[in-house]
Amino acid sequence: MSKRKILVTSALPYANGSIHLGHLVEYIQTDIWVRFQKMRGHTVYYVCADDTHGTPIMLRAEKEGITPEALIARVHSEHLGDFNGFHIQFDNYYSTHSAETRHFSEDIYAKLKTAGLITVRSIEQLYDPVKNMFLPDRFVKGECPKCSAKDQYGDSCEVCGAAYTPTELKNPYSAVSGAKPISKFSEHYFFNLSDSRCVDFLRHWACEGDHLQPEAANKMREWVGEAGENKLSDWDISRDAPYFGFEIPDVPGKYFYVWLDAPVGYMGSFKNLCEREKIQFDEFWQPQSDAELYHFIGKDILYFHALFWPAMLQNAKYRTPTKIFAHGFLTVNGEKMSKSRGTFITAESYLRQGLNPEWLRYYYAAKLNSTLEDIDLNLEDFVARVNSDLVGKFINIASRCAGFISKRFAGRLVDGAQYHVLQKMVNEHFATWRPAVIEQAFEAREFSAAIRQIMKFADEANEMIHELAPWEIAKNPDRTDDLQRTCSLGIQLFYLLSRYLKPILPGTVQQIEAFLNCAPLTWPQLNDDQTVSDLLLPAGHIINIYQHLMTRIDSKQIEALTAANTQSLAPVTQNTPVRHAEKQQHAIVPIAETISIDDFSKIDLRIAKIVNAEHVPGAEKLLKLTLDIGSEQRMVFAGIKSAYDPEQLKGRLTVMVANLAPRQMKFGLSEGMVLAAGGGNSGELFILSPDTGAQPGMRVK
């Protein structure tokens, strides 16, 4: 097989928070794939970095009273410690706040500018005169210009679904200070993604090429549109000071938007590695490069990696990625990770609780495939699966055979004629143990399929040992050859399984290498004219005394882990990975501006009994409620379908706004509003209930 040159990246974690089990899906997936390729003898470099720029970093450093540089240095060492703990083996783990990343950001920008793909436009943006900063869309709230719903974000209305710009909001206010924003113009720099050079390229590259998974390519077709359609907008790549990032050359006070330099960080990190290890950078990044470039990412950042990034590279005369591998999100026990449930588990806490990182690597591998599907970490299943597969099936093979070899044969596996008998047995009974199927599964990132296959082999090994029953043979002093051969067979099978599992269990296999007294395991490779027995340890090989290689998980350890991660504070469910400024800011819901008691008393709140609740055909969010408020009945459409089943609402008491102007909705007239907590990005909703004794119609003050 010819030797490949491969550069692999994982997405850059934001230097604003800890690594958690959700992040680790990606790093473990990438690391397994990289280790597999390295074991096969290819030249592989795996680089990553902290993503260090943007408003949240700036604000957090400000809050901690330190410089952004000090903050990102601290987080960098935390992240690196976490990754080492999970055996994620980067060839370089760097930072986007680096000379190299600055160089390539400026270089790409300059080339795009020369190509006429950068436009400057004056943008009218809302500005917080108290905080002295421009307000991102989600930092402005006000009334929807279409339906007048109150407290809507600056980009879209959650009530009627209208999309608009913040300047169209009625009665806007700053979500930072509460001040009334003023409109201010500012010059912004745009990358002309709508230019035909980008659109035509992307339609070919992202939609038709073999660079994306089928589901992702579908998404691209939706985003890019058909030929003739012009669906892509230019991309705003600048931000006004104050901002932590790279200042745009010759444009004082303007900075590159963090998402411009984040992917450039891949190049920066690799360049840094090249300098250190004398690798030819251009061999990997020049347009005609024969090296392969793969980006492992979460599906949430597909847009940036499959559109902006290739378009930037193409037009700046660099090579484009060979493939983008997007994966799904992690859920824990079938739900989003939650701090209140203790399932928002940080990498650091997992390790600190003494849990074995190899367990998680194995479990993720057993769940991962090449699609964008989410994967679920079911904690009970995690315990059962690791204990059963890894300890019960795999490790046990070594454990049950090694004793005889040590005690009766001084650690020596069979040789001579007996070795030939062993080879023959292997080729007869284990002819299916050839690497091809597993190798294809690893290459295609179908790790769950690889594991199914490997565990099937492990089952076969245990069955064979059971059938040969070395403990019976041992009773017969005339059968020492049989005993040695049988136990050697078990050890040989264990050796081969270890080779297959090494990309997934690098730490355990390192111990296995010591136990088996052999060189670092390589990937089993067979030509057509070779047989499985060619993959075994040599005749007469001597192994060391077996020491336990892996313990079982005690479910108490899992309980301790979730307990350690449970925050009794506000039951905030964590969103899917938040990467940057805008997203980061969604979660913050500041206290609204002060009102007088007169303002409040205008609202007539009444206890209402839900006498009927039903689904509304065609409505995704609404339930139709019939409310009894003593004097009359009201029909109300409430956007609580996501949180409540109609049946569980019937008969309940709640609180409604009784003097709200009726509103005509698509499905009928809504005569009021029920009160519910939540409704933010978490999607959680809790309708209010009065204490026992309240009667329909009572006023709430």
Added chain:
RNA sequence: GGCGAAUUAGCUCAGUGGUUAGAGCAGCGGAAUCAUAAUCCGUUGGUCCGGGGUUCAAAUCCCUGAUUCGCCA
């Protein structure tokens, strides 16, 4: 609101038009006692989300409803 994906045994998942729908785990019954209780044999268990359609044949294709998740920069 628009678009997309998913829903298969108690749990986690295979299975993209062709026997009677499978595996691992859990459960149940048995065997074994080499192994830090790890193994082996047998076995219970399914309205393939609901409804309709296409077909000689549907978990699989189409329509529709429910639920869940995601994207709409």
